[in-house]
Amino acid sequence: MKKKLFVIIDTMALAYKAYFAFISRPLRTQKGEPTSSVYGFVTQLLKVLEDHKPDYIAVAFDSKEKTFRHEKYEAYKSSREEMPEDMIPQLERIKQIISALKMPVYILPGFEADDIIGTAVKKAEILSFECLAITPDKDYFQLISDKIKIVRPGKATDEVIIYDKQKVLDELGFEPKYMVDYLALVGDSSDDIPGVAGIGPKTAIPLIQEFGTIENIYKNLDKIQKESVRKKLEANKENAFLSKELATIHTEVPIEFNFEDAKFEKPDFEKLREIFVELEFKSLYSKLLNIYGNSEVIKTKIEDEEIIESKSFNKENVEYKLISNSKKLDDLVNLLKKSELIVFDTETDGLKPFEIKVAGISICTEPKKAYFIPTIPDSDGVGLFAQSNRIGIPINEVSKKLKSVFEDKSIRKICQNGKYDIAVLRHQNIFVKNFYFDTMLASYVIDPDQKHNLDELAQKYLNYKPIALSDLIGDKKDPSKIFDVDVQTLSNYSAEDADITFRLFEKLDEELKRQKLEKVAYDIEFPLVHVLEEMEYEGIRIDPDALQQLSKDLEVLMDNYTQRIFQLAGTNFNINSTKQLQEILFEKLKLSTGRKTKTGFSTDARSLENLRGEHEIIELILNYRQVAKLKSTYTDSLTNLINPKTGRIHTSFNQTGASTGRLSSNDPNLQNIPIRTDLGKEIRKAFVPRDKNYLILSADYSQIELRIMASICEDETLMEAFKKGEDIHRSTAALVFNVKPEDVTADMRRKAKEVNFGILYGIGPFGLKTRLGISQTHAKEIIDTYFKTFKKVKDFMDNSILFAKEKGYAETLYGRRRYLKNINSSNRVVRQFEERVAINMPIQGTAADMIKLAMIKIHKELEKRKTKTKMVLQVHDELVFDAHKSEIEDLKPVIKKLMEGAFPLKVPVVADIGVGENWLDAH
Structure with a gap:
């Protein structure tokens, strides 16, 4: 007999969690309505419904009134800020959705949702129901039993983690029933529960494991060996027992639960459709229909042209063709040669162009019409794939036949994240010409703070949910599995990507013109793609011996700082341990406390900067951290990033990483080398020319x-x-x-x-x-x-x-x-x-535009002159070149002139040029 499942949701906690998950890039409709909380709440709810198919479901809300906990402890939740104003209308939307879903709402003045949920699951447990409480709060672990589990949101929007007895034991090291005792010791800063001052998780967990409850801990104080811990417990006994009382979820709230009212039933689809259309939750509505088993295809006209419907792509009027042999490839090439504009996309088994194998190329010539060419890698890959009878054409043949198409300057090329696909084709000896439009970059120009991946753009601008990559290669998205995917499935996926990119191009091109943003896109971001791809391909040489010696010097320096810090502290301790550092600074040395965190007072960089001058130890800790970071981030790791094929490191430049328009870089991040310090400068010494015929040339805007x-x-x-x-x-x-x-x-x-x-x-x-x-x-x-x-x-x-x-x-x-x-x-x-951003954006953003324009002009000039000199790095206001000695004197004035004239100002623009045997000497 199937056991009955009861689900109850901590609504406010889920809504808050979602709100802050999107805080750096809040979600809004095209009309400006905020939707972060609603989207996160609905996504989590649908995930639970889909995975668990409950028999009964209800939601609980906190009431506005103060609770019995406030009466017991005045400071309870006193540090919580008022609800953000843009969250208030979102809660109303959530209530509308809950109402349309026909789920009962439980709320009672004087009690929190925790207590209502605790009471509900305990009553359901008595009736032999299986219970799930949906909440991000760990406090709920105390409710876990054989029949009660807690479901918490994961890192991804639609990820959930189920906690039962074993999961809590594995993660925390004690049984769920001791959660209140744990909170009694460590406190809870989010609720202003004080706990025992000076006791954090590392101290609390062994106490719980040995003694269980705090009552038992206090009965056995004499058995606690560490005197400092014993004293803290003695001094904070009252707070400990108060904290346990505040943290305990009450399970006998005087509220009536009629489980028949909570029976899972079909909702008001028409009302939900209306709400979801207004919120632009098209894909979520399709998912909702599937969950409830509603087979109707429900369509809604949106702004006279855009249609939302619960059906998959293969029912659409599309034509995706698999190019499975040489004859079909020849026919496709002839067709492409007659095209004025094509979209292309590559499928690979990795993310690093120097290392990947190509699994296929998709090309779209018009909306809803695309082709996929499955490829068989050359060299060591041939035998492997030939044995598996994989459909495909050897990559060498594909490259030779497509070369004329991609290198034809009369055919405009369009991509989503084109820099990667252009790099992939370069490694197949195809040099893409007339790259015209990038949908990812167009999205970035329209609104740098929105998401720019293809799936998000398709849902936002086309009301369309493409096939997910995870459907092909699993949730871990391991690209190495791409060759295991059925070729027809891969064809549908890749051709759809090219098709969707074409449709997005038409939409985003219109949007750029409507908002008068074409200049930023067509003059700066699109032309920059080629420039950055070539810089990444060139890479820069580093001297591993110089880095190794510097690493040894930093090790000695760290040891010196460590010994001096120990002397000033009067004891040895782990400088990298937040908890131990807190004890030294705030308990032993009695320094001023600043920002409070969950584990005590903050010891982050900003907090320590504010303590400068209070004690000599602060300066030494900051210096120690700087040296440790330089060692781990640069001197110890840069040598591991040297590409064995080229002998150079190849950073990746990100055009969409900063909202101001600035470039960022990763693998490695070269934007963060602290040039103002002598040690940071030493790292630049390790960046050297490619050989004895070259020098490093640096061109740097002065106080731009x-x-x-x-x-x-x-x-x-x-x-x-x-x-x-x-x-x-x-x-x-x-x-x-x-x-x-x-x-x-x-x-x-x-x-x-x-x-x-x-x-x-x-x-x-x-x-x-x-x-x-x-x-x-x-x-x-x-x-x-x-x-x-x-x-x-x-x-x-x-x-x-x-x-x-x-x-x-x-x-x-x-x-x-x-x-x-x-x-x-x-x-x-x-x-x-945001006011500070309003001041800074026109300045920093203009500086970003200026250097990007300079890069495009310089790149064109170097190409025109067919120089051996290559631009290899951009770091904020500086450009770095691998400069051939024979060309330096001719190029210095050219580079200077192009930088200074890239975007004229009402004051002189000055670029300083330097040349040296390494990056530091050049700068």
């Missing part, structure tokens, strides 16, 4: 962001200083401190420099105080004097904020936009962050 600010705000004093070629920081110091330029001290210049750069990021007195190590009053005086001296700078800042508040976005001089959806928020912290 300050020049852009001067050009935008048109402050006469600032502009004049740049026009005269003055040291801008010395000039600023002379004006702010009212002294002659020759009387400016090094300290004055340092302070002026911090203000100059800080202004770009909307720095305030507190920020300047932290940077300069001065009083907040003095910092305010410096900023006030600065604004009196450079009056139009303050106007620029105020106007930037007003523009963003009115338009909803900030933009660069070239027209690149960044949307600021919370610029008018009533939440001060959120609003002030």
